[in-house]
Structures are given as C-alpha cells and as structure tokens.
Amino acid sequence: MSVAAVYSPSFLSRERTVARSGFNRWLVPPAALAIHLCIGMAYGFSVFWLPLSRAVGVTAPVACPADMSFVQTIFATGCDWQISMLGWMYTLFFVFLGCSAAVFGGWLETAGPRKAGLVSALCWCGGLVISALGVKLHQIWMLWIGSGVIGGIGLGLGYISPVSTLIKWFPDRRGMATGMAIMGFGGGAMIGAPLADMLMKHFATPTSVGVTETFLAMAAIYFVFMIGGALGYRVPREGWKPAGWTPPAASTNAMVTSRHVHLDIAWKTPQFWLIWAVLCLNVSAGIGVIGMASPMLQEVFGGKLIGVDVKFAELSAVQKGQIAAIAAGFTGLLSLCNIAGRFLWASFSDKIGRKATYSVFFILGLVLYASVPTVAHQGSVLLFVLFFCIILSMYGGGFATVPAYLADMFGTHMVGAIHGRLLTAWATAGVLGPVLVNYLREFQLAAGIPREAAYDQTMYIMAGLLVLGLVCNLLVRAVAERHYMTDADVARLRKTSAAAVAARESGVHADFEDFLEEGKAGAAGGVRRDPSVAGMGSASLVVVGLAWAAVGLPLLWGVWITLQKAVVLFH
Structure with a gap:
C-alpha cells in the first residue's frame, strides 16, 4: 500500500x-x-x-x-x-x-x-x-x-x-x-x-x-x-532553513534558544510573566494616549494651535472646530508612527536583541513622558508632537517585537500558542491605560487644575509605569534547562509527518494549489532551493510582486489619506 x-x-x-x-x-x-x-x-x-x-x-x-x-x-x-x-x-x-x-x-x-x-x-x-x-x-x-x-x-x-x-x-x-x-x-x-x-x-x-x-x-x-x-x-x-544561514550557537547568546518549551510549562515560568508585565506596562502607557490624543492636544495648547493666545475654554465654537481639525491630523500622524514603529523597531530588534530593544523602549519612553509637561508649558507644539510620535512608535514596536521575544525564550514550536496566552496582557492594558488617563484627568479637573495642566500628573504616572516595565525586562533570564522538551517530546508533538508530506508530493492528492506551486517552481527554471530575493526567477518575482501589490497599494492609499490630514497640523 x-x-x-x-x-x-x-x-x-x-x-x-x-x-x-x-x-x-x-x-x-x-x-x-x-x-x-x-x-x-x-x-x-x-x-x-x-x-x-x-x-x-x-x-x-x-x-x-x-x-x-x-x-x-x-x-x-x-x-x-x-x-x-x-x-x-x-x-x-x-x-x-x-x-x-x-x-x-x-x-x-x-x-x-x-x-x-x-x-x-x-x-x-x-x-x-x-x-x-x-x-x-x-x-x-x-x-x-x-x-x-x-x-x-x-x-x-x-x-x-x-x-x-x-x-x-x-x-x-x-x-x-x-x-x-x-x-x-x-x-x-x-x-x-x-x-x-x-x-x-x-x-x-x-x-x-x-x-x-x-x-x-x-x-x-x-x-x-x-x-x-x-x-x-x-x-x-x-x-x-534559509540558504546560507547558520543558526547561532547556543553559547553565543543564552537568550536565544534553539530548543522548545511546551505551552503548559511556558506560561508557568517566571519568564512568561515578566514578559507579560513588560508588554502590559508598555501598552498601558501608549494605549491611554491613543484614546485621548485629540482632546489632549486641544486642551494643552488651546488657541496656540491657530495662532491665538487664549485657553481652550475661551475659544469660540468656530475656533474649536479649527483646532479639532488640527487634532485629527495629530491623531492620524500618531497612527502612522504606530504602524512604522511596528516594522522599524521589530527589525531593529534583530540587530540588538529583544531584551535590549525593550530596554530602549522603557528608558527613552521614561525620558519622553517625564519631559512632556515641561515641553507643554513652554508652548512647543513641535516638540510635543515629536515626543508623542516617538512614544507611539515604541507602542507599536512593543506589539511587533514580543512574538520574536517569546520565540527567543521558548523556541518556535509552540510560540503561536504562547503568544496567544500573552495577549491577555493587551486586554488588561486596554482597561488599565484608558482608566488611568481618563480618571486622572477628571480628578485633576475636579480639583480645579487648569485644563492645560490636567495631564501633567498623568505623564509622570506613565513614566512610573515604564520604570516598572524596565525592572521587569531587566529581570528576564534564560529559561531553566528543566523546562525544555526533549527531542522525543518534540517529535511526538509534531503533527506534520513525513508520511503526510510524501503523500502530498506523490501527486495522488495533487490539487489546484499544488499545480500553482509547481508552475511557479517550473517557471523559475526548476530551481529547488531556498528562494531568496536574489535567487528568484522572473516568473516567481512577478508572483511575489503581485502579492505585495495586493496589500501594498491599499496600505499606500491609507497612508496618503492620513498624510493629507496630518498636513493640517503644521499649518
């Protein structure tokens, strides 16, 4: 048979x-x-x-x-x-x-x-x-x-x-x-x-x-x-593995493992909960700002956004409409920085490591949050916007970097499942961050603090959250040897068997997707190796280009619309 x-x-x-x-x-x-x-x-x-x-x-x-x-x-x-x-x-x-x-x-x-x-x-x-x-x-x-x-x-x-x-x-x-x-x-x-x-x-x-x-x-x-x-x-x-790539020796970086930890063990380790706290605290600081970005800019700078030296409460309805449009541009700019940060910071983490990247998030974020009240009182809209653009890039970067952090610590075999458990930190931060920002603002206003100063204490508290995050990140160590699965355990858990692959490639169960893959390989000259960009045939390059265009063109359209709104911020 x-x-x-x-x-x-x-x-x-x-x-x-x-x-x-x-x-x-x-x-x-x-x-x-x-x-x-x-x-x-x-x-x-x-x-x-x-x-x-x-x-x-x-x-x-x-x-x-x-x-x-x-x-x-x-x-x-x-x-x-x-x-x-x-x-x-x-x-x-x-x-x-x-x-x-x-x-x-x-x-x-x-x-x-x-x-x-x-x-x-x-x-x-x-x-x-x-x-x-x-x-x-x-x-x-x-x-x-x-x-x-x-x-x-x-x-x-x-x-x-x-x-x-x-x-x-x-x-x-x-x-x-x-x-x-x-x-x-x-x-x-x-x-x-x-x-x-x-x-x-x-x-x-x-x-x-x-x-x-x-x-x-x-x-x-x-x-x-x-x-x-x-x-x-x-x-x-x-x-x-990619052609020409050699996995780093375990001794060169103890924070990047080539072995695997089971999901049922991983979430019980101190490393999991430290990284959980790292993500939660990083997200809590950023998500609160996202929810209040528009009113915060308007209340902090008031008429200065349109060249009128009056406070927010003293603006006319028409003037409030003008600064609302500017604040919408600010919100759009923050979303761009959030997106760009996800790619740039995560790519940067490949160079310096995940732990070091998160340390940068917390140290730089601490300095920026603590400096925001001073910048606001000095009336510098440009620095205020710049600081929050950097903060939001690190907010997005935290999301994109954490899956690789988990893979480094617990291996790749069950990283998707471990990442799923870790995302409960996001749900927690989604409550903690907005509650801190919103309720502290209401408390400050009720205490008679002027609107333009109502966010000062909030910024200092956010800086405090980042200090806690930094401490948690610095405490992360390599996973203990006893937590890793043996090679036999990994082999037993793998669901992709050699028999399954052989059955698929035998041609007995060929389907339309197989036909397409064969066509792509054949059009590329029948080269069967790791196809990096440099090694692509012309037909394969066209397929890749079309795939990227399908998602890239809508994304570029969204960026263009957002930039048009953000331009208002600098007029």
Whole structure:
C-alpha cells in the first residue's frame, strides 16, 4: 500500500499547507498582511459611532425617554443609541481578542494557519453581517454579539495566525517578519476608516445613514482579502532553513534558544510573566494616549494651535472646530508612527536583541513622558508632537517585537500558542491605560487644575509605569534547562509527518494549489532551493510582486489619506 493511500490529509489540514521545495517565503508576509489589514479596522470602528447614534433620526439623534431603563433601550426601536452604548463594541473587540487568542492558541499550532485564517474570516466578516442586520432591525445587542463577541474571536485568531508561521520562515529575521504582519493590524484603520466614510456617504439616503450597506460591503471586501490570505499561508517542512544561514550557537547568546518549551510549562515560568508585565506596562502607557490624543492636544495648547493666545475654554465654537481639525491630523500622524514603529523597531530588534530593544523602549519612553509637561508649558507644539510620535512608535514596536521575544525564550514550536496566552496582557492594558488617563484627568479637573495642566500628573504616572516595565525586562533570564522538551517530546508533538508530506508530493492528492506551486517552481527554471530575493526567477518575482501589490497599494492609499490630514497640523 502506498504512503498516499495510508495518509490523506484534508484541504484545511496543516499537512496540506507544508510548502513544496521551491516555494518562495516572501509570499507569506503579504498573506499575513491581507488578514491583518482587514481585522485592523477594529481600531477605526469609532468612525461608525456618530452615524449609528442617529440611525433612527438620521439628521439628528432621537433621544430615548428619560424613564426608559437600560434593558429597555437595548431592545427599543424608536430611539437612538448613545455613543457610550456603542463604545462597548470597542471594549468587546479587545477583550475577546485576548481571550480567543489565549484559548485557541494551542489549537492553532495543530490546526495550522490556513484553518485559523478561514475561521477568522468567517467570524470577522460574519460579525459584520450580523451587525448590519442589527442596524437594520435597530437591535444593539446584535452589534455587541456580532462585531463585539464573534468579530472579537475573529480578531484573536486572525491576529495570532501568522506569528508562528512567519517566525519559522524567517529564523534569520524574526523581528522583521512579525513586524511586517503586525504592522498591518495598526494600518487596518488607516484604510478601513476612510473607506467606511466613503461608503456611508455613498449609501446614505434621506431615510438612512448608510451603515447597514457599508457593513455588508466591507464584509464582502474583507472576506475576499482574508480568504486569499488564509489560502496563501504555507508552513516550512521540518528542518528547513534559509540558504546560507547558520543558526547561532547556543553559547553565543543564552537568550536565544534553539530548543522548545511546551505551552503548559511556558506560561508557568517566571519568564512568561515578566514578559507579560513588560508588554502590559508598555501598552498601558501608549494605549491611554491613543484614546485621548485629540482632546489632549486641544486642551494643552488651546488657541496656540491657530495662532491665538487664549485657553481652550475661551475659544469660540468656530475656533474649536479649527483646532479639532488640527487634532485629527495629530491623531492620524500618531497612527502612522504606530504602524512604522511596528516594522522599524521589530527589525531593529534583530540587530540588538529583544531584551535590549525593550530596554530602549522603557528608558527613552521614561525620558519622553517625564519631559512632556515641561515641553507643554513652554508652548512647543513641535516638540510635543515629536515626543508623542516617538512614544507611539515604541507602542507599536512593543506589539511587533514580543512574538520574536517569546520565540527567543521558548523556541518556535509552540510560540503561536504562547503568544496567544500573552495577549491577555493587551486586554488588561486596554482597561488599565484608558482608566488611568481618563480618571486622572477628571480628578485633576475636579480639583480645579487648569485644563492645560490636567495631564501633567498623568505623564509622570506613565513614566512610573515604564520604570516598572524596565525592572521587569531587566529581570528576564534564560529559561531553566528543566523546562525544555526533549527531542522525543518534540517529535511526538509534531503533527506534520513525513508520511503526510510524501503523500502530498506523490501527486495522488495533487490539487489546484499544488499545480500553482509547481508552475511557479517550473517557471523559475526548476530551481529547488531556498528562494531568496536574489535567487528568484522572473516568473516567481512577478508572483511575489503581485502579492505585495495586493496589500501594498491599499496600505499606500491609507497612508496618503492620513498624510493629507496630518498636513493640517503644521499649518
């Protein structure tokens, strides 16, 4: 009996995603970006709040009766939702992102990125469809369940699906590889928010704000891109490594292991919880600023933003509208720095190491946060903006660097699952950071502190959080020998067997994707080796170029729109 007859992996199995010889690893990052750019719209969902807050009234909100209970407002169809109710979707996004990543991370390692990517597409896009129905029927609970819960699960699966795969394809550039993918999550709102705004204007009528149709249109667009990304995933065969690359000797860097720690052991180690605290504290400091960036700039500088030496409270309605436009440019600029930082800092970590990179985040961030009040009181808008651009680049860089940090510490075999557990730090920071910024601001204002000085104490507290983060990072040491799996343990856990690969390559189970891979290898001259950019054939180069164009052109469009808004900041 042939190997193929013994083992017949399904199309969605991890075994069927094992790349044939000759597959170009540079096709994997755009597949990851295709998914991350779609689910990254979670950051831009606030573009729907105002239209949804007048879904009934269309031109103006219709207030619910004062004696209506909260439960009644959930099911009411004759009055509009408050923005505070809609904002629960944003909270649910990141709570369920962290929870689903933690729960399904282990499943992902055995199921493979293709299956996880497909489930992510079904959840995220299906959630948008349910939300569209919720808007049509005016039932906010359907938005909470559709986008918040089901969509949040899709976020978690889509977010972690490429991490383990990219790290295995780029052992020589772990930081850069994860930075490229996670950059997409930061860039999703840059594309999705202006796209949603354009679609709502297109679908709006005298009797509709156009959100229902926009949700459905975006669900269809995202589904195509996410399915394309999921089907584009491939995992390297066991023992594969880039041509000409030699793994560093273990003795040269004790902080980078070539062995593996099991998920059930990894999360119990002090290293895991120290890195958990490192990520949580780094994100807490940055996420609070993101949520309050616009009002903070307006209240700190007031009329100085438009050349008028008056405080924020003394501005006219027209003047407040002018500085609001400038603050929107500031917010857009911060999003660009967030995105750029994910790629640049993660790539930089390949040069100096993850621990050193996080030390830079905390030391430089400490200096910048502590200097912000002085810069603000001096009235230097340029330095204020520059400082926060650097801070937000390190916020994004922290997300992109941590998967490589985990791979260095615990090995690559279960890094996706370990990363999933670690993302509970993000969910925690998503509560801690905004609460600190918002409530400290309210406390300062209630105590009679002027608006322009209301953020001073907050900045000092953020600097204190970074001191704690620095201490946690410095305490990280190499994992103890007793925690590593033996070679026999690793072999037993591997789901991609030689029989599965042999069955796939025997031709008995060849399918359309195999045909395409054979065509790409043949067009490149039949060269079967690690195809770096320098070694690509012309046909292979075209395929890679088209894959990158599919994700790069929308991203460039989003950058262009954001830059246009940011220019207002400097006028």
